[in-house]
Structure formats: structure tokens, C-alpha cells
Amino acid sequence: MKVLVVEDHEELAQTVAAGLRREGMAVDVVLDGDAALERTSANHYDVVVLDRDLPGLHGDEVCRSLAGAGHPARVLMLTAAGTIDDKVTGLGIGADDYLPKPFAFAELVARIRALARRSRPALPPVLVHGDLRLDPATRIATRDGRRLPLSPKEFAVLELLLAAGGAVVSAEQLLERGWDEFADPFTQTVKVTISRLRRKLGDPPLIETVPQAGYRI
Incomplete structure (x- = not known):
């Protein structure tokens, strides 16, 4: 899963980003x-976490632009203003969800x-291929009942391959969806x-390399 955090308070932005990366997100x-x-014009994001009260170009205008352009990313708007009217306004301009500050990180x-x-075709809550099971919600993957000690990036790659349903996923697609902007x-x-x-x-092997194309389960 790839997320863009838009927040003018740099310390808060980096703290949120660090926490989300620990959850296995790029x-x-x-x-x-x-x-x-x-950034959104050049990259694919599943979710944009958008502070509403941005200096310069206001978060409302960012949200309107994304909605007007038909950008596939879902927008989660953050703001210190948490009244019902504020929420109605935020949802009315194209936000998909609305979370007032301060917020609990687990809820975020x-x-x-x-x-x-919701940003991609519906997938089953648990991805299964033979004796391999991957649960994105609990971040647990098992094979033949044995829990796999996967790193966040290994989990992300396996999730992307399973979600592809046997289709080939290129190395470029894996890099784009599984890593952040600092990946070389x-x-x-x-x-x-x-x-x-x-x-x-x-064994038996599950991941096939497709020459000059990528990988698939």
C-alpha cells in the first residue's frame, strides 16, 4: 500500500510517516x-492523508483538484476543526473520510x-493460494499452518503478488507500490x-520469475 502524507507541520508529518512505515506501508x-x-500527478497512491489547513494552496483546493481530475487515490482529510459542518464540507468537496485532530494513531x-x-477492486479479507494464507489486517502470513517471519517489505511484496491473482507484476510495479520515494x-x-x-x-516454490516481465505467484 502506498500513502502520501500532506502535512505542513514537518515533525508531525514525519512522525505519522514513520508510524505508517512500521505498519508496512510505503x-x-x-x-x-x-x-x-x-506528487500525485506523477505517482500512484492508494490513500492521500491530507491536512485541511495548509498554507498557500489550501487542503480544500487540493481535494477538489484530485476529485476533479479523477485521481484514483482515496483522500483522508485531517483537521483541527471537527464540527459536523466541517465534516460535511470536507466530504462534500471530495474527501472520502474525515478525521479530526488530535487522533489516535490506531484509528488513523x-x-x-x-x-x-476501496481504492482497488474488492479482494477477499484473507488472500489464499494453496497452503499459503496472508491476512493484511493482522499482518500475518502462514504456509501449511506455519507462520512466516516476514519483514514489512517482504509482506508487502507477497501481498501485491497474491492480489494480482496469478498475473505478472513487474519489478517496477513492485518498487512503485511497495517502496517510498527514497528507493533507488x-x-x-x-x-x-x-x-x-x-x-x-x-518448497515447493511459489514465486515464478517471468523473464523480461516480472514475477507471479
Whole structure:
């Protein structure tokens, strides 16, 4: 899952991003509305966590622009103003959900996951392939009843491959959806992660390399 955090308070933005990364999400951070529109025009995000009260280009205008452009990302609007009228206004301009500050981090994570499920074709709550089971909600993957000790990136890659339903997923797609903006596209990051994942999944092998195309379950 890839998330863009748009928050002008840099310390809060980085704290939220760090917490979301611990939850296995790929997170980019921008500090103003103009940068948010620039980033969303160039990248695919499942969810945009958008502070409403941004300086310069207001969060409302960012939300209207995303909705008007038909951007596929779901928008979770954050604001210190939490009255019913504020919520109605935020939802009316295109936000998909609304969370007043201060908020509990666990609730933020739950709302982001719920929105991400709505940003793509419906998937079953637990992804299953043979004796392999992956539960995105609990962050638990098992094979033949044995829990797999996966890192956040290994879990993210396995989830993307299972969600593809047997279709080929390119290394570029895995890098875009599973890593944040600091990932170097010229490294062997995806290849190394796939190699580690294969070892942890064990035999018989589940991940196939499709030459010059990518990987599939």
C-alpha cells in the first residue's frame, strides 16, 4: 500500500510517516498543497492523508483538484476543526473520510487500510493460494499452518503478488507500490527481497520469475 502524507507541520508529518512505515506501508511526505498535486500527478497512491489547513494552496483546493481530475487515490482529510459542518464540507468537496485532530494513531491506520481496500477492486479479507494464507489486517502470513517471519517489505511484496491473482507484476510495479520515494530504482532491492521471500516461503516454490516481465505467484 502506498500513502502520501500532506502535512505542513514537518515533525508531525514525519512522525505519522514513520508510524505508517512500521505498519508496512510505503509512505511519501510533502509539506504543502502544490507539492501534493505535483506528487500525485506523477505517482500512484492508494490513500492521500491530507491536512485541511495548509498554507498557500489550501487542503480544500487540493481535494477538489484530485476529485476533479479523477485521481484514483482515496483522500483522508485531517483537521483541527471537527464540527459536523466541517465534516460535511470536507466530504462534500471530495474527501472520502474525515478525521479530526488530535487522533489516535490506531484509528488513523484502520481508516487508511479501509480506504485502501476501496481504492482497488474488492479482494477477499484473507488472500489464499494453496497452503499459503496472508491476512493484511493482522499482518500475518502462514504456509501449511506455519507462520512466516516476514519483514514489512517482504509482506508487502507477497501481498501485491497474491492480489494480482496469478498475473505478472513487474519489478517496477513492485518498487512503485511497495517502496517510498527514497528507493533507488537502479538497485537490486526488489530482486533481493524476492530472493529472501522465496527462502522463507520454502518448497515447493511459489514465486515464478517471468523473464523480461516480472514475477507471479
